[in-house]
Amino acid sequence: xxxxxxxxxxxxxxxxxxxxxxxxxxxxxxxxxxxxxxxxxxxxxxxxxxxxxxxxxxxxxxxxxxxxxxxxxxxxxxxxxxxxxxxxxxxxxxxxxxxxxxxxxxxxxxxxxxxxxxxxxxxxxxxxxxxxxxxxxxxxxxxxxxxxxxxxxxxxxxxxxxxxxxxxxxxxxxxxxxxxxxxxxxxxxxxxxxxxxxxxxxxxxxxxxxxxxxxxxxxxxxxxxxxxxxxxxxxxxxxxxxxx
Ligand code: NAP
Numbered sequence: 001x002x003x004x005x006x007x008x009x010x011x012x013x014x015x016x017x018x019x020x021x022x023x024x025x026x027x028x029x030x031x032x033x034x035x036x037x038x039x040x041x042x043x044x045x046x047x048x049x050x051x052x053x054x055x056x057x058x059x060x061x062x063x064x065x066x067x068x069x070x071x072x073x074x075x076x077x078x079x080x081x082x083x084x085x086x087x088x089x090x091x092x093x094x095x096x097x098x099x100x101x102x103x104x105x106x107x108x109x110x111x112x113x114x115x116x117x118x119x120x121x122x123x124x125x126x127x128x129x130x131x132x133x134x135x136x137x138x139x140x141x142x143x144x145x146x147x148x149x150x151x152x153x154x155x156x157x158x159x160x161x162x163x164x165x166x167x168x169x170x171x172x173x174x175x176x177x178x179x180x181x182x183x184x185x186x187x188x189x190x191x192x193x194x195x196x197x198x199x200x201x202x203x204x205x206x207x208x209x210x211x212x213x214x215x216x217x218x219x220x221x222x223x224x225x226x227x228x229x230x231x232x233x234x235x236x237x238x239x240x241x242x243x244x
Pocket of ligand 1: 013014015016017018019020037038039040043059060061062083084085086087106134135136137178179180181182183184185186187
């Protein structure tokens with residue numbers, strides 16, 4: 001399915017590495033103007049070289065006021081991908097106030113100021129828009145030592161539904177994708193033990209991790225008019241894991 005985003009402007013968070021970086025490249029290749037937001041300046045520099053014309057914003061999304069300031073002159077955006085995320089591995093008894101706050105600040109809370117800025121502009125311009133939040137299979141199925149991460153993504157699923165409910169009348173659709181493990185930096189950090197991997201995959205009907213491309217295909221579908229009647233959905237990219 002060919003999707004053309006010519007004439008659309010997109011903003012992608014967590015665009016320096018992994019799923020976010022590849023999403024920027026796919027949107028750019030499909031004709032969109034793209035604003036790439038991330039935290040490490042060097043990543044954004046190399047991305048600009050790979051995709052000439054991509055605009056960049058360097059900010060730590062854990063800082064709400066800094067995020068608002070950094071995006072104050074971002075201009076009109078039609079497509080938003082809230083992708084930035086962190087996953088600190090720790091047992092339940094190791095969780096601290098700081099680790100909890102940091103995880104929720106990035107994975108859940110930051111979606112609010114970024115989306116508010118984009119949505120206000122969409123409403124002012126009277127255009128329809130599409131927002132995709134990158135959640136996780138871990139929002140619905142507990143993963144050992146990722147309790148806070150899973151909780152932050154479960155909150156993101158419900159934030160997505162609330163946004164869809166309130167923004168639908170303005171013709172703004174909001175959905176999330178919920179991938180299983182993807183071998184990005186984040187995936188490699190948590191899934192380097194072959195025994196753990198084999199055990200996990202043995203429970204999965206499709207028997208493999210997701211490729212970055214699997215996630216991007218779904219993000220692009222949800223951003224596009226091909227999904228015009230879908231809002232408030234959590235699209236599981238889990239190889240069937242969550243069916244049992
Ligand atoms: P990744 O390779 O670690 O990349 C994450 C990107 O987000 C990096 O560019 C990172 O920048 C940026 N980022 C993190 N914290 C940020 C902050 N406070 N402010 C601005 N940018 C920030 O991770 P990924 O695997 O692509 O993950 C992308 C999304 O997919 C996340 O929401 C993750 O939870 C979700 N997901 C991943 C998997 C998986 O197995 N990989 C599975 C399900 C869902 P720095 O490098 O500068 O930190």
